[in-house]
Amino acid sequence: MRFMQLSLGLLLAILTLGAAPLAAEAPAPSKVVSLPREALEGRGLQAIAPYRKELTLAGMQQLSAQELFSGAFVVNVWESQDGGTLLLRDYPFDQYVHVLAGTTTLDSDDGISSTFGVGDHFVLPRGFSGKWTVSKGFRQVLIIESTSLAAGIGRFE
Numbered sequence: 001m002r003f004m005q006l007s008l009g010l011l012l013a014i015l016t017l018g019a020a021p022l023a024a025e026a027p028a029p030s031k032v033v034s035l036p037r038e039a040l041e042g043r044g045l046q047a048i049a050p051y052r053k054e055l056t057l058a059g060m061q062q063l064s065a066q067e068l069f070s071g072a073f074v075v076n077v078w079e080s081q082d083g084g085t086l087l088l089r090d091y092p093f094d095q096y097v098h099v100l101a102g103t104t105t106l107d108s109d110d111g112i113s114s115t116f117g118v119g120d121h122f123v124l125p126r127g128f129s130g131k132w133t134v135s136k137g138f139r140q141v142l143i144i145e146s147t148s149l150a151a152g153i154g155r156f157e
Contacts, residue, residue: 006071012125014147020129031069032069033034033068033069034093035068035069035075035141036068039066039068039075039077040100040141041100042064042077042079042100042137042139043126044066044100045064045065045066045077045079046064046065046066047062047063047064048063048064048065048087049063049157050063051086051156051157052105052156052157054087055086055087055088056085056086056087056155057085058084058085058130059080059082059083059084059085059127060080060082060083060084060085060086060134061082061084062080063078063079063080063081064078064079064081065077065078065079070143070146070151071146072145072146073143073144073145073146074143074144074145074146074149075141075142075143076141076142076144077100077137077139077140077141077142078140078142079101079137079138079139079140080134080136080138081136081137082136083102083133083135083136083137083138084133084134085131085132085133085134086087086131086132086133087131088128088129088130088131088132089124089129090127090128090129091127091128091129092126092148092151092152092153092155093104093126093144093145093148093149093151093152094123094124094125094126094144094145094148095118095123095124095142095143095144095153096121096122096123096143096144097121097122097123097124097140097141097142098120098121098142099116099117099118099119099120099121099138099139099140100118100139100140100141101118101137101138101139102118102134102135102136102137102138102139103115103116103117103118103134104116104118104132104133104134104135104138104140105131105132105133106124106128106130106131106132106133107130107131107133108129108130109126109129109130110130117132126148
């Protein structure tokens with residue numbers, strides 16, 4: 001647990017330093033932001049629209065999310081109640097993921113398969129192409145730099 005706290009703290013420090021040029025655009029909050037336990041446990045998330053049909057290979061029709069923080073980077077909790085598979089082509093941003101529930105497998109076009117479960121952390125890099133499969137009840141905390149997210153999210157809607 002201590003390692004997870006240190007690694008998450010280090011990640012947040014890196015993201016904050018890397019996003020320093022954006023500080024003028026996104027004012028810093030006046031207090032520390034606590035991530036609500038209810039959202040991390042999947043309670044109170046809001047339903048969101050499914051991804052575009054040409055990206056959805058299976059499932060992914062029952063999705064929910066909640067934004068927990070927005071500044072130089074965005075922190076969200078995202079969940080797929082029904083599981084499924086997305087087809088990703090030239091993923092538009094770097095995304096840090098901490099798995100809260102379920103499992104996920106990323107199969108890259110170059111034949112590398114990676115599976116992650118509860119408590120695992122990984123980065124889905126900008127430019128990734130392949131399939132992203134999640135189990136029923138998969139839930140994650142994700143962190144994405146705000147400008148990249150705003151520029152790339154339209155590819156999924």
